[in-house]
Amino acid sequence: MEPDPKVTMEEITALAKRRGFIFQSSEIYGGLNGFWDYGPLGAILKRNVKNAWWRDTVELRDDVVAFDSSIIMHPSAWKASGHVDEFHDVMVDCKVCKHRFRLDQLKDRSQCPDCGSKDSFTEPRNFSLMMRTSIGPMEDSASLAYLRPETAQGIFVNFKNVYQTARKKPPFGIAQIGKSFRNEITPGNFTYRSREFEQAELEYFVPNDGNDEAQFQQWVSRRKAWYANYGIRADRLRFYELKAAERPHYAKAGIDVEYLFPWGWGELESIAHRGTYDLDAHMKLSGKDLRFFDEASKTHYTPLLIECSAGMDRTTLTFLVDAYEREISTDPNGKQTDRVVLRFHHAIAPVQVAVFSLARNKPEMVQLARSIESDLRGTYRAQYDEGNIGQLYRRQDEIGTPFCITVDYPSLEYGTVTVRERDSMTQERVGRDALAGYLKERM
């Protein structure tokens, strides 16, 4: 078996559509650029990715609490955060074909890449990435509101509510997963740069006691371990340390987590030491005191912030790309066959166990297979199917199912089934009573 390294985005996109992972939004109307829908398997895949993040970042920690803030916030929140004034891309329009480009993405600033016109660009202008909406029946400046471009601000404005009600003191974190919106000028690379996307953000507040940089490093290590634990290939992942000139002026340290996609390196997550910048900004504009009150020393202080902000659609795409392999193998007769397989970690795989009946028209065989599937469903994401065994394996390989169980003629006689493992394609006969233990040991 030789894995083929030349995986293209066309293959990934085609598989995602063919097997029901990801569809274009509003496809019957020609689609909407920068928006995507997750199909039956994609919805589970993305949920598994989010659950894996939530489990490790929130559930397994006693120093992180859960949060879920509204998508639309008071417009002042975006004024304080700097998004209203500073969150924009510099863009130019081609005067001939009217297409719009990000200045920093133009290879040649004198020629339009779409229509080829020379010196056809307008002067550079700022283009806000904030999605606007209006609240209530009047559409005027008083009703103007924004769809959040990040989930973090909902956490900052609630810092005091949370630490008081959760009875936490720094170091502690507040985490949430939710939708964000950015009016990207040029969405692209499948779901990578979308206008509507989901973020998983952890805001970890630490005391200003000299341990903040060590705390930052610990989060970098934890995030490294997370990607490794769920099987992301180490040689396609890098933690790029931002130089001082690449960071905002208030940030003490910053790491971009990047994955090597078929088109090159792309950012998945940013880990940043943001100092007191965010709480300070909201205190200044709201006039409210958001400092932490330390009961022991009876003093107020503003905690420092370490932020881990990951894109869940990007991470889902990463799992899909990373798991994808096209293999060419030679069977014992010398015949070459190829298969596409998604080598998902079992916690990420949308289906964990598929149970087949070898024959459709044998009621006792179908019944046995269905009853095995039904038994496993309480513990695993299980699926029943029937028909041509080669086609069934092919389908399950393409959706990344780690184990397939086949009920056949010997099953009816001896009570054993065939268990086939996805990666090695090895098959073993296992007694029905031993199935639960067999799978538990391997997942």
Ligand SMILES: [Zn+2]
């Ligand atoms: Zn043009």
